[in-house]
Amino acid sequence: MENDEFEKLVAEGLDSVPDEFLKYLGNVAVIVEESPTVEQMRKLQLRPYSLLFGLYEGVSLKGRALPYAASLPDKITIFKNPILAVSRTSDDVKEKVRKTVIHEIAHHLGMNENEVREMERRHGAN
Numbered sequence: 001m002e003n004d005e006f007e008k009l010v011a012e013g014l015d016s017v018p019d020e021f022l023k024y025l026g027n028v029a030v031i032v033e034e035s036p037t038v039e040q041m042r043k044l045q046l047r048p049y050s051l052l053f054g055l056y057e058g059v060s061l062k063g064r065a066l067p068y069a070a071s072l073p074d075k076i077t078i079f080k081n082p083i084l085a086v087s088r089t090s091d092d093v094k095e096k097v098r099k100t101v102i103h104e105i106a107h108h109l110g111m112n113e114n115e116v117r118e119m120e121r122r123h124g125a126n
Helices: 003-015 038-043 080-086 090-109 113-123
Strands: 028-033 054-057 074-079
Touching: 003 028, 003 080, 003 090, 028 090, 054 090, 074 080, 074 090, 080 090, 090 113
Parallel strands: 028 074
Antiparallel strands: 054 074
């Protein structure tokens, strides 16, 4: 799949994220990369062939000290190749992007991985 087509699907996936989550993206950039870097995988202590769909990088809302307004935006990265590896259709891509963005927003809110997984389990989002 070409980058522009994938980025269009990412935009459509973002458009489908409920407003209750989108309201927290005011100072968060959402970008697309082919795959996570070796450094990102190492930082997360993931094996080289693990599938990472997205990554939140920044200071969570829970962990911020005032003032924070002049800071660079936090970042959510959507990784194209891992998502395509498990998606059969364009709708699969959009849904995986939607779920990934919600997952990463939860990290932005200050939830750790266990808390995010519990939220996903309660809301049927995994």
